Amino acid sequence: MRFRWFVALGLVAAGVLVATTLRDRTPLRSEFCVAEVGTVRAQVDLEQGQWSALMAAVAQRRGLSPRATTIAIATAFQESKIHNIDYGDRDSLGLFQQRPSQGWGSIEQVTDPLYAIGAFYDALVKVEGYGSMEITEAAQRVQRSAFPGAYAQHEDYARALASTLRGYSPAEFTCQINPTGGGSLTAVKRDVTAAFGAIEVTTNGDEAAYPLSGKSADVKARGWAIAHYLVGNASNLGISTVSFGNRQWDAADSDEGWTPRSGVDSDIVRVSTN
Structure with a gap:
């Protein structure tokens, strides 16, 4: 009889422990960021959201237009999917696949997102009339890509992210x-x-x-x-x-x-x- 009581008490204790564990365990959510402007819903992962936000902040600090932010985000979408990657074609690295051998900076610099974004804007503002160009043309003037038309496919997402992250689409x-x-x-x-x-x-x-x-x-x-x-x-x-x-x-x-x-x-x- 005493053994049965011990078993019963053990089962009750185990049940309380399981119930407590399940109650305290919050189910993991899928993680992502979203910018919604008009009919466009731009969903990105957390890293993409982080670096897009940094592109917007740096542009604002420099007094650049939201269009400059759109160009930067569209370019990074095409070059790295807005991930700070440590690989690429030949010596291309980072958000914009900038090449140390082409004068963009050292390996450490081009893989530092703050530096890489600043370097991109430094090159962009040297493009005369970039603000009135097609986004894909402005991006190509900076990047000189082998696939110049590829930037256009990211324009809608880039515009939505730029509009929200520059503060012109509140709470979106x-x-x-x-x-x-x-x-x-x-x-x-x-x-x-x-x-x-x-x-x-x-x-x-x-x-x-x-x-x-x-x-x-x-x-x-x-x-x-x-x-x-x-x-x-x-x-x-x-x-x-x-x-x-x-x-x-x-x-x-x-x-x-x-x-x-x-x-x-x-x-x-x-x-x-x-």
């Missing part, structure tokens, strides 16, 4: 992620500064705030550019929430995208880490 760029924790506001602020340049930021506990000033339309676009950038980097930076205006993105509920929040805070982007 989001990422669905599995939160990993371990985020650091210090790392977030360092990353944002590298991308956008020195911008005002204040810190309170585990939250950083980016207050914006200027004309209303400019503030709205810059705010959404920063907010979308933070969401695009939420997975690798351990970001838990991002808010701007009357919308908020939560890593824990990232499958819901941007959701309404009470009150209006139209001139401050807020970000917190786990």
Whole structure:
């Protein structure tokens, strides 16, 4: 009889353990980012979203047009699928398959996305009239590809990503992620500064705030550019929430995208880490 009681108690304990484990285990989501503009739904993986966001931020810091961002994203789509790859034709490397032997920089430089993006824009702005060219023509002037017409196939996705990541399509760029924790506001602020340049930021506990000033339309676009950038980097930076205006993105509920929040805070982007 005593043995039966031990068996029964063991089964109950095992059942409680299994139930607790199943209750605490959040099913893994598929991870991706989406930009929706009009009828275009541009879905990309997290790395593609991260580097597209960086292309947009660097262009904004340099005072370049959203079209420059579109050209950069379309080019990277064709050259590397917007992945920072360490292989390519001959010595081609990185996002844009830039070749050290052709003067683009060292191996370490062209595989550093921040450097590679800057080098691409350096070359693009030397193309006279690039802003009024067909995107595929402007990209070809920089890249001198053996397949010059290939860039055109990525224009719709590139435009949608550029429009959202430059802040002109509010709350239309989001990422669905599995939160990993371990985020650091210090790392977030360092990353944002590298991308956008020195911008005002204040810190309170585990939250950083980016207050914006200027004309209303400019503030709205810059705010959404920063907010979308933070969401695009939420997975690798351990970001838990991002808010701007009357919308908020939560890593824990990232499958819901941007959701309404009470009150209006139209001139401050807020970000917190786990």
